[in-house]
Amino acid sequence: MAQTLSEQILSRAAGRPVTAGEVVTVDVDLVMMHDSLSPSIIRVLHEELGAERVWDPSRVAVVIDHVAPAASVQTAEKQAEVRRWARAQGIVNLFDVGRGISHPVLVEEGLARPGMVIVGSDSHSTAYGCVTAFGTGMGTTDIALAAATGRTWFRVPETVLVRAVGRFRPGVSAKDLALKAARILRADGATYAAVEWHGVEFLSVMERMTLATLSIEVGAKAGLVPPAGLLQAVPEWLHVAPDARYSRVLTIDLAQLEPQVSAPHTVDNVTDLGDLGRVAIDVVYLGTCTNGHYEDMAAAARILRGRRLAPGVRMLVVPASAQALQLAAEDGTLATLLAAGATIGTPGCGACIGRHMGVLAPGEVCLFTGNRNFRGRMGSPEANIYLASPEVAAATALTGYITHPQEVVEVRHVEA
Amino acid sequence: MARVWIFGPDINTDQIVPGRYAPYMLKNEDDLRKYSFVEHRPDFAGGVRPGDLIVAGNNFGCGSSREYAPLALRMVGVGAIIAPLFARIFFRNALNLGIPCFTADLTSDLRDGQEVELDLEQGRIHTDDGRTLQLPPPPAFLREVWAAGGIVPFYRQYGRFPGEAVS
Numbered sequence: 115m116a117q118t119l120s121e122q123i124l125s126r127a128a129g130r131p132v133t134a135g136e137v138v139t140v141d142v143d144l145v146m147m148h149d150s151l152s153p154s155i156i157r158v159l160h161e162e163l164g165a166e167r168v169w170d171p172s173r174v175a176v177v178i179d180h181v182a183p184a185a186s187v188q189t190a191e192k193q194a195e196v197r198r199w200a201r202a203q204g205i206v207n208l209f210d211v212g213r214g215i216s217h218p219v220l221v222e223e224g225l226a227r228p229g230m231v232i233v234g235s236d237s238h239s240t241a242y243g244c245v246t247a248f249g250t251g252m253g254t255t256d257i258a259l260a261a262a263t264g265r266t267w268f269r270v271p272e273t274v275l276v277r278a279v280g281r282f283r284p285g286v287s288a289k290d291l292a293l294k295a296a297r298i299l300r301a302d303g304a305t306y307a308a309v310e311w312h313g314v315e316f317l318s319v320m321e322r323m324t325l326a327t328l329s330i331e332v333g334a335k336a337g338l339v340p341p342a343g344l345l346q347a348v349p350e351w352l353h354v355a356p357d358a359r360y361s362r363v364l365t366i367d368l369a370q371l372e373p374q375v376s377a378p379h380t381v382d383n384v385t386d387l388g389d390l391g392r393v394a395i396d397v398v399y400l401g402t403c404t405n406g407h408y409e410d411m412a413a414a415a416r417i418l419r420g421r422r423l424a425p426g427v428r429m430l431v432v433p434a435s436a437q438a439l440q441l442a443a444e445d446g447t448l449a450t451l452l453a454a455g456a457t458i459g460t461p462g463c464g465a466c467i468g469r470h471m472g473v474l475a476p477g478e479v480c481l482f483t484g485n486r487n488f489r490g491r492m493g494s495p496e497a498n499i500y501l502a503s504p505e506v507a508a509a510t511a512l513t514g515y516i517t518h519p520q521e522v523v524e525v526r527h528v529e530a
Numbered sequence: 531m532a533r534v535w536i537f538g539p540d541i542n543t544d545q546i547v548p549g550r551y552a553p554y555m556l557k558n559e560d561d562l563r564k565y566s567f568v569e570h571r572p573d574f575a576g577g578v579r580p581g582d583l584i585v586a587g588n589n590f591g592c593g594s595s596r597e598y599a600p601l602a603l604r605m606v607g608v609g610a611i612i613a614p615l616f617a618r619i620f621f622r623n624a625l626n627l628g629i630p631c632f633t634a635d636l637t638s639d640l641r642d643g644q645e646v647e648l649d650l651e652q653g654r655i656h657t658d659d660g661r662t663l664q665l666p667p668p669p670a671f672l673r674e675v676w677a678a679g680g681i682v683p684f685y686r687q688y689g690r691f692p693g694e695a696v697s
Contacts, residue, residue, distance in 0.1 A: 137671050137693030150554045154597070162682045181554070188557055237595040237619055253597030253623035255681055267691035301540050302589035306618050333592065335618055380540055467549035467594075488544040488593060495548075495569045 116355035118273040119338045120308040123248040126351065127231045134272040134359075143247075144173050144225055145261045146216050146234035149189075150180035150467075151254050152196045155235060158258035168203055169264035175207040175225055176200045177216035182462040184211075185470035214435025214461040217241035217327065217403040221319060222437050228341050229349040233260050238403050238485065243326035243338035244319050245346055248308075250335050271308040271335045272361035274299065278313035280369035285519030287413065288314070288321045289405055289483070289503035292328035293374035294366055297384035305333030307361060312354065315342040320407035320434075327404045327485055331381040373518055376501035379489040387506065387518050397480045398423075398511040399472060399492075400456075400504055401432030401464045405483035408438040408447070410504035415447040417508035417519055418454035424514035429456040429507075430472045432464035456511070468492045474499075481510045531658070532581045532609055535574065536642040539587030543620065545570035546591070546599040553598055562598055563605040580607030583648060583655075585636050587613065591620025600624040609648055612636050612665065625672060628680035632665040639663055 117125065118134070125132045127140035145168075147155050159165050168174045176196060184190035193211075200208040209219050217238060220226040230247040232239065235257045242249025250268075252260070260266045276295050291314070296303075309329045314322065322339040329337020341348040373387040400406065400414055411431060423429055431451055433439040439461055442448040448458070465472035466484050473493030474480055480492060480499050487499035500516060509517040549555075551565040567574040584590075584603070590613035591599065600623045603611070611624065614635040624631050630650060640646065645658040653665040668676070671693035678684035684692065 139691045139694045150549075150552060151596070154553065158682070163686070186555070189554060192554060235595060237593065239595075251595040251619050253595050253600075253619060253626065255597060255626040256622060259681065259685060263685075265691065267693060301592055302615055302617075305589065305615060333589065333617055380542075469550055469552075469555060473550075486542075486544070486593065488542050490548045490550075490569050491544050493550075 116357040118308065118358045118360070119246060119310055119340065119352070119354065120248055120271055120273055120336055122352055123229055123231060124268060124270050126229065132270050134270050136270045137267060138270055139265055139267045140231055142233050142260050142264060142266055143230035144175060144232045145257060146175045146177065146220060146232065146239065147257055147261070148180050148216050148235055149178040149182065149193050149196055151235040151257070152176060153192045154254045155258045155261065156199050158255055159262055163258060163262050165262035168205070168261045171204040172206065174205050174261055175209070175220055176205055177209045177219060178211050179215045179462040180467060181469050182211040183460060212436055212460050214433065214437070215403045215463055217323065218320060218407060218435040218438065221245055222435060228344060228346055229352045233257060233266055237330045238327045240329040240334060240337040241323050241327045241403055243329065243336055244322035245344060246338055246341040246348070246352060248336050248338070251330065269306065271306060273308045273310050274304045275310050275312060275360040275363045277363060277365045278311070278368050279365060280367050282368045282371065285505050285523070286371050286373055287503050287505060288317055288324040290371050290374045291366060291368065292325050293376055293384045293501065294371060295364060296328065296332050296376070296382045297374065298364055299332040301331065301333060301380060301382045303332045304329065307334055308336040308338060309334045311337065311339045314339060318409055319344070320409055323407065324404050331485060373503060373506050375506065375516060376487055378487055378498045378500065381486060381501065387516065390516055393479065393500065393516040394514060395479045395481045395510055395516060396428065397474065397478060398427060398429040398507050399465065399480055399482045399484070400429070400507050401434065402466050402484035403434055404485040405504050406432055406434035406438070408441040410483060411438065411442045411451065412447045413504045414508035415450040417505060417522060418511065419450050421454055421512055423455040423511045427511055427514050429511045430459060431456050432459035432471065433461040436461050465492050481507055481516060483507050531645040532583050532648055533579060534640045534642060534644040534646055535578065535582060535584050536637060536640065537584060537586035540589045540592055541586055542593035543591060543596050543599040544593055547596065547602045549596070552596065562602050566602040566606055575606060578606045578608065581609040582607070583609055583646065584611040585640050586611065587637055588615050590616050592617035595619045597623040597627070600627050600629055604629055610650070625675055626681040628676065630676060632668070634665050636663060
């Protein structure tokens, strides 16, 4: 029977053919835990489950990304405890301060691969769908149990298919496609389901991660992009079956797509940028596992090249990974961003969770390339967060209000 | 009697416990109990009594994977959460911690501050104005986890996952 990508992956992991709706126990290929939840995961593993060791130290990855570098004595102390524990467990895949956000790092390191089942202590673990892995987020206890046993349970999800047709117009990118899907599906539109993103084989792996990470924002358990175009080895059993069954199909014409903006305070509160009116901003924040990749910095740099931020605007760039920062340093992207007046933070989650490195004051307005604009997410509950693409972020940094990228490109053309 | 606390739709985990109040960020992790709905509903943590019910709108618990959100609710003794739809990570976390979650929309049947009695065994709510509301029974694989008191005691007792055939 024709299976969705999730059914294919969970069938292999369960050791038998499975179908949407079944409750199955599966082997996991990789368990990811980050600094924020690792202390509690370690406690549950040892004290509650009574396990002395993780099931396979080569298949557990520990990433210090949520408060990196440490912002207080207690976070520093907890990170030190996590490092000691990882060493004692023989976990070689410990990625420390500055290596970047777990999701791009595990892809870059070749630990997240097509066809895998990956569970992470972070809701944006849907990210691994960028390499056609079944990635999903779980809490402390589920991750502790997976780390102890190498197994977990799932209800096999139905799949919502988002089918893109055509190509983006200039100034429009993967973020706009994902926000448009959130606008249609709403915050609960794929709850308990997986999302498959078809028609995007022209996107790079990290651009695919933009789609995969935003899948949780419509409630999805996983968000998978088919393997076409991947450089990684793809198992022969993993492919889109033309007659797989989908619970819902959405078609989005990229050629008609306008830049999308998600207004406070929910991700699905999306409008076309052109319908937004004039929204003045204080801070532009480019970063996160959704849009802090090399491609995102390069897209912003193309718009900012040779120009300066609008007076009174701050622009923070927090690369998603050290590798992204390295690439940006090598090809001049970084120099362009700095020359425009942006400042650079340590690769990691930055202010996305409102804990450090750029939290917002009451009344401040932030144009954010991340994935959540919940009230209080980035600091003060009296701040306003608008989500948009890196292209919109760069254009907005130049004008001080939320701006269509084509608007500033045209101005430059006239000046030339 | 239990008090009903009514919440709207799309309550996210940043509203239940903002990331800034995670145990990771606290000197004393027991302080987490003070931070349930600290910004969204500041009268909650001080006013909630063990056994009280959260009755919410659609998509309760959306957002992050932070188990300390349902943990904070367990620390203050929330007796059950009733919503038409739960975000899946929150639902799993609550199940794992042994917090009963019922899938039903009671936001227009009950009012904030109302006194009710929850009969967990029968899945019924008796209201102070004499009504009985029947809650839909959760599927068997969830009931077996509740019965054990959460996923850890369940796994330690049976050595298997919920729904898995007994070999």
